[in-house]
Amino acid sequence: MALAAKPYLQRITALFGAEVDWDSHPYNVPAVQALESIDFHADVTFFIGENGAGKSTVLEAIALALGFSLDGGNFNVSRLNSAQEQAPLVRALRLQKSFKFPQDRYFLRAETFHHVASFLDAANDRTSSSKASLHTRSHGEAFMDVMLGRLTGKGLYLLDEPEAALSPNRQLAALRLIHQLVQDQSQFIIATHSPILLAYPNAKILLFDDTGITEVAYEDTEHYAITRDFLNHYPRRLAQLFAPE
Ligand SMILES: Nc1ncnc2c1ncn2[C@@H]1O[C@H](COP(=O)(O)OP(=O)(O)OP(=O)(O)O)[C@@H](O)[C@H]1O
Numbered sequence: 001m002a003l004a005a006k007p008y009l010q011r012i013t014a015l016f017g018a019e020v021d022w023d024s025h026p027y028n029v030p031a032v033q034a035l036e037s038i039d040f041h042a043d044v045t046f047f048i049g050e051n052g053a054g055k056s057t058v059l060e061a062i063a064l065a066l067g068f069s070l071d072g073g074n075f076n077v078s079r080l081n082s083a084q085e086q087a088p089l090v091r092a093l094r095l096q097k098s099f100k101f102p103q104d105r106y107f108l109r110a111e112t113f114h115h116v117a118s119f120l121d122a123a124n125d126r127t128s129s130s131k132a133s134l135h136t137r138s139h140g141e142a143f144m145d146v147m148l149g150r151l152t153g154k155g156l157y158l159l160d161e162p163e164a165a166l167s168p169n170r171q172l173a174a175l176r177l178i179h180q181l182v183q184d185q186s187q188f189i190i191a192t193h194s195p196i197l198l199a200y201p202n203a204k205i206l207l208f209d210d211t212g213i214t215e216v217a218y219e220d221t222e223h224y225a226i227t228r229d230f231l232n233h234y235p236r237r238l239a240q241l242f243a244p245e
Pocket residue numbers: 025029049050051052053054055056057058
């Protein structure tokens with residue numbers, strides 16, 4: 001049987017040393033405390049969970065361990081970002097990778113997208129569909145430009161809440177793009193709250209919560225259940241929400 005190129009990132013294992021202070025960030029986050037290992041799906045792995053559950057903390061540590069900048073972007077941004085601050089969790093992570101390197105890599109974060117856009121403008125790296133400065137585009141347009149224009153396939157892509165900038169319609173477009181890139185030998189690891197993105201077929205969905213990190217089925221996620229219930233019954237749910245105590 002031929003060896004599979006994907007997943008490029010197969011597994012992370014956390015080895016915590018005796019020096020770890022479990023009372024301080026990031027080790028006081030329950031999902032980090034419970035982190036032993038994560039096996040990634042060859043196509044798409046999602047990190048989900050409440051705000052503050054630790055999704056970005058773990059995704060960021062993986063990104064840094066892979067050589068990305070904290071700000072995100074590709075490896076060019078990483079190399080030119082000398083102010084790289086090493087997150088402590090990185091030191092605990094061991095990465096198990098495929099024999100094959102991805103041809104493309106990108107760490108896309110809504111939070112720091114402004115910095116990456118500035119870097120790309122300064123480098124005059126305007127390969128986006130608009131060919132314009134990313135700063136003259138809306139947040140969502142610029143985010144979509146990066147996804148459409150810079151993710152070139154056969155890649156390993158880490159996305160942190162990509163939906164933050166995207167309309168529901170653009171989230172559908174992002175889903176289609178993710179599918180095209182998966183079919184072109186790409187792997188995604190995505191932290192998200194979007195019930196639209198989470199619908200990606202056969203993805204591995206990992207729920208971060210107080211008990212640790214567990215795999216869940218799409219229709220068992222709160223994202224699916226709450227959104228579906230609210231949209232189907234929103235007048236009643238609004239009345240319940242706004243009722244006096
Ligand atoms: N630099 C920091 N110093 C101390 N605590 C931090 C720091 N960054 C994050 N935290 C805390 O760590 C916890 C996990 O944060 P993280 O950003 O990983 O959550 P998240 O699951 O990505 O949340 P969200 O869905 O809101 O983005 C939170 O309680 C947060 O307040």
